[in-house]
Structure formats: structure tokens, C-alpha cells
Amino acid sequence: MEIxxxxxIIINTIEEYNRYHSPEVEAKLIKIVDKxxxxxxxGTFCLTCGFYDYFDDLVYMLEDKGVKAKITNxxxxxxxxxxxxxxxxxxxxxxxxxxxxPEKLVLIFD
Numbered sequence: 486m487e488i489x490x491x492x493x494i495i496i497n498t499i500e501e502y503n504r505y506h507s508p509e510v511e512a513k514l515i516k517i518v519d520k521x522x523x524x525x526x527x528g529t530f531c532l533t534c535g536f537y538d539y540f541d542d543l544v545y546m547l548e549d550k551g552v553k554a555k556i557t558n559x560x561x562x563x564x565x566x567x568x569x570x571x572x573x574x575x576x577x578x579x580x581x582x583x584x585x586x587p588e589k590l591v592l593i594f595d
Contacts, residue, residue, distance in 0.1 A: 491552065491572065492517055498546050499524065510539050510565070520572040521557070527565035540568045553577070 499512050506512070510528035524543065530536055540556055547554050558569040 491520075494547070494550050494552055495522055498543065498550060498552075502543055502546055506539065506542070512543065515567070520574075521569060522572075523567060523569050525562075525565065525567050527562075530565070536566075540566060543568075544570070 495517060496514060499514055502512050510526055510530055513525045515523040515525050526539060530539060540559060544554050553573040554570045555573060556568055557571045560567040
């Protein structure tokens, strides 16, 4: 797949993502370099839905368009996340993104 076509698919998929997820979450393409791209997600997020699920949704939406991708890095920010994705080569498989994420322990005291 050509880089220009890939860029168009990524941009169109982010626009579609925003139609379904906004105003709760809004995605913004930061940059594309070769087969990697960075997206900033900001919003209120439905935390009971799963914070990281919002980032995975973009992977699934790209897959529906014939583009396989995986999350390579997530940087949590105050009201969202900055997520790096990698476009997979044909035959390359992605492991579930949650395996690469740090686990967190939340303690709630009464």
C-alpha cells in the first residue's frame, strides 16, 4: 500500500472515529512517519468502558478498512492519551495491546 493512500485511510478513519466517539473523546492526528503514526486522544472518556479501549477502537476501525495496526506506545496525559501506532506488514500479527501496558493498582479507602 502506498504511503499517500495509507495517509488518506488514517485521516478518514480518524474522522469516522470522531463521528462515533465525540464529544466524549476526540482523536487528532499528530504525525505520520513511514509506517508509524501518533494520535492524541482528549476528552472526558467513559472510564467504566475502559480507558484503553478507546485507543484499541482505532485499530479495529483501521482493520475494517484493510489496514492492520498495533499500539506501540501510550503516554497518559491529564485528559487523555498520546498513542503511537505501527502499521503491520502483511503476515505480521499484533498481540493484544494490553500486554504492553503497565498495570496499575488502585486502592480505595473508606
